Amino acid sequence: MSSFWIILTGCLVASSCAILGCYLVLRKMSMVADAIAHAILPGIVIAFLVSGSKNSVPMLIGAAAFGVLCTFLIEFFHKKVRLQKDASIGLTFTWLFSLGVILISLFAGQADLDQECVLYGEIAYVPFDVTYYIGQIGIPTPTIILLGMLIVVLLFVFLGYKALFLTTFDQEYAIALGISTTLWHYFLMTMVSLTTVVSFESVGAILVIAFMIVPASTAYLLTNQLKSMLLWAVAFGVVASIIGYFFAELINGSIAAAISTVLGFQFVLVFLFEPKNGVITKNFTRKKVAIH
Amino acid sequence: MIEQVNDPIIEIHDLTVSYDKRPVLWNIDLSIPQGSMVGIIGPNGAGKSTLLKSIMDMLKINNGHIKLFDQDLDEVRNKISYVPQTESVEWDFPATVLDVVLMGRYNTKNLFSRISKTDKKIALECLEKVEMQNYQDRQISQLSGGQQQRVFIARSLAQEAELYLMDEPFAGIDAASEEAIVKLLQTMHSEGKTIVAVHHDLQSAPSYFNWIILLNKRLIASAPTEKAFTKELLQNTYGGRLTLLDELEEIVAHKEIKFEAFKNKA
């Protein structure tokens, strides 16, 4: 039974992340998302110390706040201080992450947080964190929260579909129509912060990036339609969660890391063998033509 | 040769604009009559795109103001359509031609609602006008330069605006596409629309436009074609840089001088 909850939790994380990841990849914000995922660590620790629990609103607020802070600092260093964009990103997230690690280290006793948790989460412990029951069956709290997160993400993408499409594809046209690209940028980054914090306990702060960027990129290679890209990304995420779980069990390793590995494997497969543009299929068909 | 008009559709008053702390347009003062077909001509880096973007409030204005239909931009946005350069966008984005054209039906009021049947109908009609009705389901990554341009114009038409601002609509496209677009623009012109386009080709400019703006960081001319498109004025426009202006530009950029410092009243 606990396998079921673990896999389900993994799938929920993967789905939320994959959907947001599609927009991140298309907006060329993969590394900014990486930065935010690192930067929210101090927010999580502080919120945790303040509220004493992992499944709390303060955590969400703390994370969102640091996500916004990170986005803001990057812009500050880039525009005001005149530091180049890549260095602004690098500087901001490393120092915020360092702050987070130091806080964890200082308050290790008081907080049920350790460095491993930060890195790759403890999804295996999810089934034991139960506070809600339907009859005899206990539903783990993280799972409920992640289900809620997925619903929020779906609502966000559904309601904001046109705005996201517009601001992702053609910023100039969006501004000309009077639609604020900055606003939607912050919306998206906030969603990334929130998703990272709720996924944090399950998969850790760093691997969450794999869940966002890799299935979305794999889907991007496969399709030319936004809607199917979103679906494929989720599909890859879900499949990787399932396979990853069993793989981890087999070799006795971290589940989140195993899922990331499978995601990578999927990417390589599609990269090489995608029917029209896969690196190997392209060479193969070229050879075929040459023979004739 | 700067001719001012009464009842202009666009009025630009003493406009100075900087890009990245560097002034690119100096004290531009012009007005454009309704229903004209305007070409903005000038060498590279003259600030032509900057002028269009300033009209659309996409850039910070250091000095001066702009009036459209004698009102502020925000009051008349729905009457204006802006067509960016095709290179400002990634064409390997997962979308179909129809998806892009439908964007022309988006506005701040209907942003959260579904696309309606009317929207779709209008989008398809616009595709017909650019002669691409058979391409509605084509992936945009498969389009040629000319086709990309036509899709952008179809999108623009879908807005059903009165004023069209186009940034290099004829850049890098094949002769057939150019012909199709010119024909379309002339039809729009005859329907009373105002079109302002940044144009790079001196050969075709006089036949395409009835009003010419000559720009090279400062305004050299803004008048009906026969008055503006003269050898002397063209030489003035293309004949090398104004050293003084360049030097000034350097000083302003280097010392990071903010033009707000000059809002020093009388």
Added chain:
Amino acid sequence: MSNFLDFFSFSNANIRYVVLGVILLGALSALVGVFTFLRKKSLIGDAIAHSVLPGVCIGFMLAGNKNPYFLLGGAIIAGWISTWFIQLITNHSKIKQDAALGITLSVFFGVGILLLTVIQNSGNPNQAGLDHVIFGKAASIGKTDLLLFIIVGAVIISAILLFYRNFVLMSFDLTFAKSTGVPIKAMQFVLSTITVLAVATGIQAVGVILMAAMLIIPAASARFWSNNLKTILLIAAICGALAGLGGAYVSYLAPKMPTGPWIIISATALAVLSMFIAPQRGLLPRWIRRLDFKKKIIDENILKAFYHLGEANGDFYADINTTALLAKRAFNAGELAKRLKALTRKKLIVKHGDLYALTETGKYEGQRIVKIHRLWEIYLSKYMNLAEDHLHPGAEAIEHIITPELEALLEKELDFPTTDPHQKEIPYKKLNPS
């Protein structure tokens, strides 16, 4: 206090190794980081750093223990493969650079964590401390490590010295470098290699996650101080070394704390300091310059007002009261009072009770500005086709930034005109017979 002395007296051999180690690593990473920074590819360092983790783990698995050669070798190979992987993705698919970095970084890291957890769960006692590669543990730097660092350091510095000229060209102007026949591909290969080497050794101090910071932050700090590559390299190396030292000291004080974050905090502190106080590009100097410029504008406007009043009255050196000045131009009364005091100090005006008058120097300064203003009006009208009622505000904006060189150019360009568009005389300075 005793801790401070204990540490900095370096009497303890272990402390010596650690300190030398972090200083060396900090400096090396900074040097290498300068080149990636200048090419605006800082985040590649981040991807490479995360990617070495699986290499370290495989090295461990092959050696059966934490043999530094195996670990380092594994790190280098993995780092190297990751750069190839990133290139492969961007060159052969529509995936963009940022996503290629993100994919490589997260997947390699994921594989690394997987291997690490497998190793940790395998019960092999030798694996204790292997996870220090993630957050860094400078305290564990020993003699062999130091020797390894020195060897790697020698390789990196040799490469930089050998190909210095090419690196300079490529860092500042790639197209020019290409056109002068610099073998770009080969040089990029060398740069990737030394980056991988720096990362593979540097992670011992700061760990894989924060390694990118050691490539980026010292370079960013140095950039604020200079435009000269040699100076940038020097300052970056110093910042890197200091950051390492700071972190090692904290590691000494609190052995349970991972060193990496403290090194980064030290590096960040230096960077923020640089951002604030560096002479040309620092925020503080820029702000001061801006304030100075604002003062200059008011001063010049005051002198102009004096001059105009003098023109009207026929006497440039007459006493003027503040009311007359305020009537001439809408000054802010408080600012006016302050600047009048400053101008008196600078001997451009003199105070006679409640009244002020121009000195000779002051008169010529006022004259200069008025001259520039009127010349610029001519320029605006002639070359910029500005309407007559726009000439005055246009000139108001520019007169304060025309340098003496530009002034001379302007006079020459307009061929020394005598009147401006409003028929006012242009006051050239009359040469003194002496």
